[in-house]
Amino acid sequence: MIEPLHPRSRINRRNLLRSAGAAIALPLLTRTARAGDWPERPVTLVVPFAPGGTTDVLAHLLAEVLTRHYRQPFVIANKTGASGNIAAAFVASAPPDGYTFLIGTPGIHATNRLVYRSMDxxxxxDFAPVILIARVPNLLSVTKALPVTSVAELIDYARQRPRQLVYGVSALGSTGHLSTELFKTMTGIEITPLPFKGSAPMLRDLADGRVHLTIDNLPASKPLVEAGEIRALAFTTAKRWEPMRQxxxxxxxxxxxxxxxxWFTIGAPRATPPEIVTSLNATVAAYLGSASGAAQLRRIGAEPNGGSPEDMRRHVLAEIVRWEKVAKTAGIVPL
Structure with missing residues (x-):
């Protein structure tokens, strides 16, 4: 059983999927729909984790593209804490005027509720879906001081040392966290979680040997793997990642x-004008669908997605169901 970080007001879990049906459905406007003079001033993209992680890297890529397109600054605000819940609550309560957006994660949309009984x-x-930015494989990596070079060797090593190995958690409730708990359940190994406020500080401790292993997003892990600072063992996806087929x-x-x-998204406060959501969706989708944009994301280890706001909404609802099954298998319950 895993301890959550200081929850506050309570969300009724039984009403979650019911609330999905009552969530605001964005009309499918044409891509020629205009958002008036928006934006007339800087727009904030709220990132729920510390600088340097996958969410932050994607946000900075998008901020550059959107700043050029709209000729207004799109600025990054890193609001860390409670596995993204602080940032999510901030955006959910922000004025729905098109000047505050959330770079969302599976934790915020689907999995934090499996760890935190209460959220704000x-x-x-509470969110108007904008777009599904990208899907990202997770990577199982170990500190180079650990004498293992394969998943089988790691399992054997951990079994011989119950509760002696520490695994890094970029955020409680993250896909990396739940993925590692699933790995523990399926292998029967006993390893201890150590939570961080984002991938960057957690991976630094992995490289320095203060953490033994982790499962984390490829874009955050990839630079340290390529620099030889950590050792990659395997992907969590069903198929190998083509650029790293070895x-x-x-x-x-x-x-x-x-x-x-x-996976990663853009979300807005729920009453944000549909024409603004449509404009932002079209601009980001055009970038993701371009040869240069797709190549840029693949270089960092992400697969561009795109689609409509409704596509994102359906994806989130499907992921809620899927991760509930993972949590059940891994024995994770909210506290």
Whole structure:
């Protein structure tokens, strides 16, 4: 059982999927719809974690694109804490005027509720979906001081040292966190979680040997793998990541059926004008669909997605159901 970080007001879990049906459905406007003079001043993209992680990297890429397109600054605000819940609550309560958006994660939309019994926002009803930015494989990595070079060796090593290994958690409730708990359940190993306020500080401790292993997003882990500071063992996805085909998946390394991944979104306060949402969706979708934009994301380890606001809404609802099954298998319950 895992301790959450200081929850406050209570969200009724039984009403979550019901609230999804009552969430504001954005009309499917044409891409020629105009948002008037928006934006007339700087727009804030709220990132729920410390600088340097995958969410932050994607936010900065988008901020550059949007600043050029709209000729107004799109600025990054890193609001860390409570696995993204602080940032999510901030955006949920922000004025719905098109000047505050959230760079969302599976934790905020689907999995934090599996760890936190109480949150200050409804992960479905409080946000207007804008776009699913990208899907991202997670990577199982170890500190180079650990004498293992494969998933099988890691499992054997951990089994011989119950509760002696520490795994890094970029955020409680994150896909990396739940993925590692699922790994523990399927292998029977006993390892201890150590939570951080984002991927960057957690990966630094992994490189320095203060953390033994982690499962985290590829874009955050990739630079340290390429620099030889940490050792990558396997991907969590069902298939190998094409640019790094030399690395196997966890499923083909002795755990058939193991599969998890991550993804990132843009969300807005729920009453944000639909024409602003449509304009932002079209601009980001054009970038993701361009050859240069797709190549830029793939270089950092992300697969561009896109689609409509409604596509994002359907994806979030499907992920809520999927991660509930993972949490049940791993024995995770909210406190």
């Amino acid at each position: 926002y409804d992960p479905v009803a 690395l196997p998946t966890i499923a083909e390394s002795g755990l058939p059926g193991y599969e998890t991944a991550s």
